Amino acid sequence: MASVTLSGIRKVFPNGFAAIRGLDLEIGDGEFIVLVGPSGCGKSTLLRLIAGLETVTDGAVLIGERDVTDLSPSERDIAMVFQSYALYPHMDVQENLAFGLRRRRTPREVIGERVGGIAGALGLGELMARRPGMLSGGQRQRVAIGRAMVRQPVVYLMDEPLSNLDAKLRVSMRAELARLHDRLGVTTVYVTHDQTEAMTLGDRVCVMLDGEIQQVDAPGRLYREPANAFVAGFIGSPAMNLAIAEVADGDLRLGDHRLPLTEAQRARVGARSQVIAGLRPADFALRAADVAADDGTSTAVRLPVEAEVVEHLGAEQLIVFPVDAPRYHAGPVAARTEDEETLLAEPARSRFTARLDVRREVRHGERVELFYDPARLYLFDAGDGRSLAREPAEAAG
Numbered sequence: 299m300a301s302v303t304l305s306g307i308r309k310v311f312p313n314g315f316a317a318i319r320g321l322d323l324e325i326g327d328g329e330f331i332v333l334v335g336p337s338g339c340g341k342s343t344l345l346r347l348i349a350g351l352e353t354v355t356d357g358a359v360l361i362g363e364r365d366v367t368d369l370s371p372s373e374r375d376i377a378m379v380f381q382s383y384a385l386y387p388h389m390d391v392q393e394n395l396a397f398g399l400r401r402r403r404t405p406r407e408v409i410g411e412r413v414g415g416i417a418g419a420l421g422l423g424e425l426m427a428r429r430p431g432m433l434s435g436g437q438r439q440r441v442a443i444g445r446a447m448v449r450q451p452v453v454y455l456m457d458e459p460l461s462n463l464d465a466k467l468r469v470s471m472r473a474e475l476a477r478l479h480d481r482l483g484v485t486t487v488y489v490t491h492d493q494t495e496a497m498t499l500g501d502r503v504c505v506m507l508d509g510e511i512q513q514v515d516a517p518g519r520l521y522r523e524p525a526n527a528f529v530a531g532f533i534g535s536p537a538m539n540l541a542i543a544e545v546a547d548g549d550l551r552l553g554d555h556r557l558p559l560t561e562a563q564r565a566r567v568g569a570r571s572q573v574i575a576g577l578r579p580a581d582f583a584l585r586a587a588d589v590a591a592d593d594g595t596s597t598a599v600r601l602p603v604e605a606e607v608v609e610h611l612g613a614e615q616l617i618v619f620p621v622d623a624p625r626y627h628a629g630p631v632a633a634r635t636e637d638e639e640t641l642l643a644e645p646a647r648s649r650f651t652a653r654l655d656v657r658r659e660v661r662h663g664e665r666v667e668l669f670y671d672p673a674r675l676y677l678f679d680a681g682d683g684r685s686l687a688r689e690p691a692e693a694a695g
């Protein structure tokens with residue numbers, strides 16, 4: 299087992315495209331770190347650079363104390379699982395799982411023990427005698443994961459290994475991977491574009507955008523204290539509501555709504571005339587008492603809205619309401635043109651989502667009053683999107 303150190307990594311492809319633009323990351327020994335971000339942000343490229351499948355343009359890759367920057371993949375003692383994997387078609391599952399170990403002349407008993415253990419954990423026990431052609435896509439993917447797991451290298455690199463599985467199997471495989479990691483303790487770098495997967499699997503999650511790291515933190519902290527508006531909007535489902543608010547007499551104006559600021563928030567806003575305001579869907583409630591600050595210092599803010607859309611999800615309901623303020627959306631450079639077109643079509647209109655309990659069901663088109671705790675308001679710089687309060691909890695006091 300080993301740590302992985304990336305320092306000053308840049309990757310410029312032969313066509314001149316800079317996929318990784320100067321990146322430092324320290325991955326602890328035994329850590330499970332997840333790389334997450336929108337399509338094209340450079341997750342797979344970074345993984346392939348760690349694996350040695352691509353060469354860095356600048357910077358160094360260390361595995362443990364060893365500088366592996368110029369070493370081939372086979373010299374790095376890593377095992378990889380990719381979204382597109384290839385099994386040996388003429389071998390059955392048992393042989394596919396054992397192949398790598400046999401090639402390394404691992405003793406027969408050790409092979410039997412490891413293959414049996416992994417096959418059991420991944421639910422492949424019944425399928426050991428089948429060839430890949432006789433397996434479903436999901437079963438094949440599990441064999442590919444198992445094949446990497448039996449190796450017990452110093453680092454696992456996984457690129458969207460669960461993407462071919464159906465939703466239910468994905469959840470159970472996710473739990474299985476977490477359990478295997480707890481047991482084996484092998485340093486793991488895991489790529490996904492699914493933020494729920496990232497949040498449930500990672501000791502830490504590294505959020506990337508356009509070849510750069512936006513924030514690396516434990517999942518809870520990423521959710522509570524996003525470093526910027528992009529991370530705020532990317533982590534959490536439904537996504538945080540983000541819109542441009544005007545600063546007026548020490549408070550915020552968001553369309554017709556007045557959002558009062560706490561003293562601490564006021565100090566952070568300073569002389570700005572605009573900020574990006576963020577509110578999480580789960581921070582709204584239908585009763586003021588449900589959003590009172592824990593320490594009782596702030597009173598709930600009342601927001602009269604019209605429920606344009608109501609989605610009943612059983613245990614909760616999502617209501618979508620229009621807000622007469624410009625929508626804020628940070629995304630990859632490549633996707634921005636499309637967003638700008640949407641903005642042009644509807645220049646000053648955002649749609650906010652509130653996630654509410656179902657003690658009282660809201661009807662489509664109904665006017666309701668929502669409440670939120672002012673200390674839960676997130677504030678970001680309107681220019682560069684960076685958070686004005688890395689610690690929103692402070693704002694309450």
Ligand SMILES: Nc1ncnc2c1ncn2[C@@H]1O[C@H](COP(=O)(O)OP(=O)(O)OP(=O)(O)O)[C@@H](O)[C@H]1O
Nearest residue numbers: 311313315317336337338339340341342343344491
């Ligand atoms: N060989 C290459 N030459 C030029 N550009 C490339 C090459 N490989 C990848 N890219 C570009 O580098 C960027 C990052 O690609 P990468 O595959 O790392 O993205 P990703 O984050 O894994 O996305 P996804 O979630 O879609 O898999 C993309 O814009 C991609 O088009």
Ligand SMILES: [Mg+2]
Nearest residue numbers: 341342343457
């Ligand atoms: Mg990828």
